[in-house]
Amino acid sequence: MSYHFEFSWLLQYYPQILKGILITLELIAIGGVLGISLGIICAWTRALGPAWLKPVVAGYVELIRNTPFLIQLFFIFFGLPSLGLQLDELTAANIAMVVNLGAYSCEIIRAGIQATPRGQFEAGASLAMTPFETFRHVVLVPSLQRIWPALSSQVVIVMLGSSVVSQIAAEDLTFAANFIQSRTFRAFEAYIVSTAIYLVLAILLRQVLGILGRVIFPGRLAR
Amino acid sequence: MIEFTTWDIIRNLLLATRWTVLLSLVSFVGGGTAGLLLLFLRISKRKALRGFARYYIELFQGTPLLMQLFIAFFGLGLFGIDVPAWLAAGLALILWTASFLAEIWRGCVEAVAKGQWEASASLGMGRFQQMRYIILPQALKVAIPPTVGFSVQVVKGTALTSIIGFVELSKAGTVVTNATFQPFTIYGLVALIYFALCWPLSKSSQILERKLNVAHRNH
Numbered sequence A: 001m002s003y004h005f006e007f008s009w010l011l012q013y014y015p016q017i018l019k020g021i022l023i024t025l026e027l028i029a030i031g032g033v034l035g036i037s038l039g040i041i042c043a044w045t046r047a048l049g050p051a052w053l054k055p056v057v058a059g060y061v062e063l064i065r066n067t068p069f070l071i072q073l074f075f076i077f078f079g080l081p082s083l084g085l086q087l088d089e090l091t092a093a094n095i096a097m098v099v100n101l102g103a104y105s106c107e108i109i110r111a112g113i114q115a116t117p118r119g120q121f122e123a124g125a126s127l128a129m130t131p132f133e134t135f136r137h138v139v140l141v142p143s144l145q146r147i148w149p150a151l152s153s154q155v156v157i158v159m160l161g162s163s164v165v166s167q168i169a170a171e172d173l174t175f176a177a178n179f180i181q182s183r184t185f186r187a188f189e190a191y192i193v194s195t196a197i198y199l200v201l202a203i204l205l206r207q208v209l210g211i212l213g214r215v216i217f218p219g220r221l222a223r
Numbered sequence B: 001m002i003e004f005t006t007w008d009i010i011r012n013l014l015l016a017t018r019w020t021v022l023l024s025l026v027s028f029v030g031g032g033t034a035g036l037l038l039l040f041l042r043i044s045k046r047k048a049l050r051g052f053a054r055y056y057i058e059l060f061q062g063t064p065l066l067m068q069l070f071i072a073f074f075g076l077g078l079f080g081i082d083v084p085a086w087l088a089a090g091l092a093l094i095l096w097t098a099s100f101l102a103e104i105w106r107g108c109v110e111a112v113a114k115g116q117w118e119a120s121a122s123l124g125m126g127r128f129q130q131m132r133y134i135i136l137p138q139a140l141k142v143a144i145p146p147t148v149g150f151s152v153q154v155v156k157g158t159a160l161t162s163i164i165g166f167v168e169l170s171k172a173g174t175v176v177t178n179a180t181f182q183p184f185t186i187y188g189l190v191a192l193i194y195f196a197l198c199w200p201l202s203k204s205s206q207i208l209e210r211k212l213n214v215a216h217r218n219h
Helices: A014-048 A053-065 A069-083 A089-114 A118-126 A131-168 A173-184 A187-216 B006-042 B047-061 B065-079 B085-111 B114-122 B127-164 B169-180 B183-217
Strands: none
Touching (some): A014 A053, A014 A089, A014 A187, A069 A089, A069 B127, A118 A131, A131 A187, A131 B127, A173 A187, B006 B047, B006 B085, B006 B127, B006 B169, B065 B127, B085 B127, B127 B169, B127 B183
8 A cells, every 4th residue: 555644734724623623512512402402392292282283293203303314404404595594504504403303302302201100290280280390390300311321322423413514514523524635635534533533522422411411410319 | 408397306316216225225234244243243252352343333333424434435545446436335334334233232132131141051052052042033023123223224324425426315316406406395305205215114113112012011
């Protein structure tokens, strides 16, 4: 093999890489918080919400879970402007991630809610809690704690999936790698380095979510 | 400019869907075979083999599929091989699928009661015989629903191969959009075709899981 690996360009392009990392982190931070919130609302609707809204949410969840993220992104970024909704690439990327994570986390949270014993609802009602209060204090928090590991994995999957947003020119880490690749023609090095960064980000994100879980649900017994 | 009728658009998209289906099948079968091998390594008695499989799985599950595709596409070229997009796409998807299936199946193997290992060992069975005759047949039952469920991820994963230039459903969608300037309709249709491919798989995975749960409850 006559190819010589050359990593010295890293120094020269570190602002691009750093910016890419920050945008990837920003996307997953916004997407994570809003996506899980959307998931909670949808899970509430499917479990206890008004009857007419349930099939709507079910349709949304099935549609998102059975189509590729890339197509959802293209539909939002290229398709919606023809309805008069012009979005810049970062907004489109953010919306796509929220919509995507919302559907997945809805299913995960719903599984947690379904695992709540019936008696918990009745116990809440017997303490004169409104259905909303029961849901908020008695059902939701233990459910979230139960499914927190699954939810964390899903957030990591969405973070890794966000590399696709480079395709609508959102300047994330993959965009930086593509940029460097087109400037230096050192494709292999550019992609190896960014892949390694993604791996580190995934491991760190998993750790952060684990710590976050312990902070949000302190002192609760498992199950 | 050539005018495209709706039928032209749908026909073009459906023709490209063949490649999505073919690539999904290749990835799933290839990834299943490689995943089985990886499963044997992952539960091997040798520490080095177990470690290798663990790091392999961590690496492929901890990095974006898109990056794996880029590395397969550009990286193999370094060895002087002229890599066509379909080869890079197939290779990356097989390796990626293997990492997920191996981990899913490991869970299923571990769900088999420990006594089964001990009982088969007491009959003088070797490691391979234990797996072949005792453990895998029992693990298989538990493994089917999540495996079918994961096939949906494979079908959706093939959409990324459009980025390295493999012409399948997503790429065809982009090409047709560029020719007709109707992104809303076309990406909507593309999404519907993916849905038509994936939804039956998701649904059957759910039904199989429910059946399995019922079977377990009757024990």
